[in-house]
Amino acid sequence: MSGTFIGMPKFQTAAKEALGNSQQRRNLQHATHTIREKRARVVEELDDWEGLRQAGADIKDNVLSHLDTYLVQLEESLTRAGATVHWAGDAAEANEIVTSLVRATGADEVVKVKSMATQEIGLNEALEEAGIAAWETDLAELIVQLGHDRPSHILVPAIHRNRAEIREIFLREMGHVGTPPPAGLTSEPRELAEAARVHLREKFLRAKVAISGANFAIAETGTLVVVESEGNGRMCLTLPETLISVVGIEKVLPRLEDLEVFMQLLPRSSTGERMNPYTSTWTGITPGDGPQQVHVVLLDNGRTDALADTVGRQALRCIRCSACLNVCPVYERVGGHAYGSVYPGPIGAILNPQLRGTTSEVDQSLPYASSLCGACGDVCPVKIEIPDLLVHLRTRVVDEHRGGMPSGEEIAMKGAAWMFSDHRRWEKAQKGAELGGRMFRKKDTIGRLPGPLSAWSDARDAPVPPAESFRTWWKREKEGQ
Amino acid sequence: MRVALFATCFNDSMWPETPKAVVTILERLGVTVEFPLEQTCCGQMFTNTGYAREALPLVERFADVFGEYDAVVAPSGSCVGSVRHQHATVASGCDRPALADRARTTAGKVFELSELLVDVLGVTDVGATFPHRVTYHPTCHSLRMLRVADKPLRLLREVRGIDLVDLPSAEECCGFGGTFAMKNSDTSVAMGSDKAHHVRETRAEVLVAGDNSCLAHVGGLLTRQRSGVRVMHLAEVLASTERDFAVDNELGDPPAATTTQHTDTEATT
Numbered sequence A: 001m002s003g004t005f006i007g008m009p010k011f012q013t014a015a016k017e018a019l020g021n022s023q024q025r026r027n028l029q030h031a032t033h034t035i036r037e038k039r040a041r042v043v044e045e046l047d048d049w050e051g052l053r054q055a056g057a058d059i060k061d062n063v064l065s066h067l068d069t070y071l072v073q074l075e076e077s078l079t080r081a082g083a084t085v086h087w088a089g090d091a092a093e094a095n096e097i098v099t100s101l102v103r104a105t106g107a108d109e110v111v112k113v114k115s116m117a118t119q120e121i122g123l124n125e126a127l128e129e130a131g132i133a134a135w136e137t138d139l140a141e142l143i144v145q146l147g148h149d150r151p152s153h154i155l156v157p158a159i160h161r162n163r164a165e166i167r168e169i170f171l172r173e174m175g176h177v178g179t180p181p182p183a184g185l186t187s188e189p190r191e192l193a194e195a196a197r198v199h200l201r202e203k204f205l206r207a208k209v210a211i212s213g214a215n216f217a218i219a220e221t222g223t224l225v226v227v228e229s230e231g232n233g234r235m236c237l238t239l240p241e242t243l244i245s246v247v248g249i250e251k252v253l254p255r256l257e258d259l260e261v262f263m264q265l266l267p268r269s270s271t272g273e274r275m276n277p278y279t280s281t282w283t284g285i286t287p288g289d290g291p292q293q294v295h296v297v298l299l300d301n302g303r304t305d306a307l308a309d310t311v312g313r314q315a316l317r318c319i320r321c322s323a324c325l326n327v328c329p330v331y332e333r334v335g336g337h338a339y340g341s342v343y344p345g346p347i348g349a350i351l352n353p354q355l356r357g358t359t360s361e362v363d364q365s366l367p368y369a370s371s372l373c374g375a376c377g378d379v380c381p382v383k384i385e386i387p388d389l390l391v392h393l394r395t396r397v398v399d400e401h402r403g404g405m406p407s408g409e410e411i412a413m414k415g416a417a418w419m420f421s422d423h424r425r426w427e428k429a430q431k432g433a434e435l436g437g438r439m440f441r442k443k444d445t446i447g448r449l450p451g452p453l454s455a456w457s458d459a460r461d462a463p464v465p466p467a468e469s470f471r472t473w474w475k476r477e478k479e480g481q
Numbered sequence B: 001m002r003v004a005l006f007a008t009c010f011n012d013s014m015w016p017e018t019p020k021a022v023v024t025i026l027e028r029l030g031v032t033v034e035f036p037l038e039q040t041c042c043g044q045m046f047t048n049t050g051y052a053r054e055a056l057p058l059v060e061r062f063a064d065v066f067g068e069y070d071a072v073v074a075p076s077g078s079c080v081g082s083v084r085h086q087h088a089t090v091a092s093g094c095d096r097p098a099l100a101d102r103a104r105t106t107a108g109k110v111f112e113l114s115e116l117l118v119d120v121l122g123v124t125d126v127g128a129t130f131p132h133r134v135t136y137h138p139t140c141h142s143l144r145m146l147r148v149a150d151k152p153l154r155l156l157r158e159v160r161g162i163d164l165v166d167l168p169s170a171e172e173c174c175g176f177g178g179t180f181a182m183k184n185s186d187t188s189v190a191m192g193s194d195k196a197h198h199v200r201e202t203r204a205e206v207l208v209a210g211d212n213s214c215l216a217h218v219g220g221l222l223t224r225q226r227s228g229v230r231v232m233h234l235a236e237v238l239a240s241t242e243r244d245f246a247v248d249n250e251l252g253d254p255p256a257a258t259t260t261q262h263t264d265t266e267a268t269t
């Protein structure tokens, strides 16, 4: 039902188009700044924020370096609690498992808890192909789904939409797939939420199967945890007979006590709240209460590739809070779609090329989708050094290209490095620049540059080289040469 | 104490007034500064674009040239950031652990201008005069990589005659980002336009920062807009003295307020 990211152009091309969308620019600027400021306020309240971040990073690092042990422990705990564990190596395998589990129940529809993992594997599309309707129940996901749109934010997938646009989507689309909104619907948030509530209620009460992800999976007890704001997730997790959860293997935490750290880090970083309204936990099956068929699909889909890179693996600490998106000056201007993935923004720029590899145009361009300003690294609750990882992945992209036909950039870089590797060569090059500087003597700036340099001068004047370099001046003034 | 100046390749060839200003300030404070001619480039552009192997010889060269000094000063937050934060990583990434150690030791003695002045020399008043309305942009690498915090502002506040105004959303990136400015020029310009807008909001005559590359980007936008705002490196403001404004004085130019403030400040020092 919703659009997919397959075949996206490289970031630069998609970004250029997005920059021209003034309504989206306005929506994003307003939303990101609002959350950014809320986050800053609630983080400032905690004296030990830095300690919490370090604890979060340490717990995750420990998990990542003993992932095999914790996963086996998780499987044992889940099985003991009555859940059935499935292992999925990639997206296709996970989709197949979930599809056949739903088919076995005889249901032709499922309700969904907001989940990044199922978005990542394109589960809705796979279910649709199998004739199973998947209803998103998170308000923002619902807006995206009804609008045949793609998510543009981890936490607020419809962040690029404003109230007036949402009203239009509801009026146009809701009636086709269930209870329509009232005819006189306005763009008042309360009315919009009420229309969604009535629309979703029908689906909750009818559903036999629910599909979720999980924010955390506790190895010791086999407990899964979903953190949310609306309570719609809670409806899905408790009403249907069958519950299928798709969980990335990096979501495992050793003990229940570890939640103490993450339940402080996550809500503050994501919605800027001290505590989120709904936290659901379930441990396998409780007879007579809630779903009586509980399945857990543990998903790799590139995660072990990321784990193999000792530098890059810290990206797997991510708890999908989206603080790095909200603070990113690039994301704020281009929005999420340009990243060609359900993971946009700084985390998307370091995660996608690791999960999907660096063969496609878009994945090769993502590590460059940053000015390396460092704002993301400063807010990340699990201290992922995002700027360092961007540089690390740039090096990977460049190194993978070596050996073939060198690009113009590679030739230029190699030439410049050769020049800088001996100061006499550098001085000769400076003499050339001084000559140019004397030619432009009468000008303060240059308005137009040739060839690839026009990328600079299209919108910016360029500085005129001086008639004399610092080195020439120093030699004359200080060394009498 | 032997102090070396690392001019940085961009300043050396494009903005020589900036390293000259560093020499002026340090000599005024009684510090003799050396300029080792073997220096070239810190390799930041290579590292940040993914060319670590090309950066490696420059990392080695930097340690060779500057390793022997007690302190090295550079008028660029991002080049010092690269030396301090990336040189050892580049060396270890290329399997050169001994060089990584040497790079780490050298990096410990490399300071951005405001760090050298405030932390090492312990001065905030460098005897400058600059009777203009100024706003300051803290560049990302000074702010978030070096954590220079308010050191540049503490230096600027001591400048005689200056009318220093806050820049709205100062901590947001200007959009330069090295090769980002070329590879993602549309996004870079979108970010720079917002920065230029905030600069113009302050009605400052001069935008000051500690990195000429960021200034070339925002300044290039400001001149294209014919905004009448000029950009200037922090070092050049700090090097300015009364003598630089003598001509203005003859024309009876500086407003009364500026002159008063000037006298007041002198009376208290």
Ligand code: SF4
Pocket: A269, A317, A318, A319, A320, A321, A322, A323, A324, A325, A347, A376, A379, A380, A381, A382, A383, A384
């Ligand atoms: S990378 Fe860090 S800041 Fe970004 S979503 Fe993940 S945990 Fe949050």
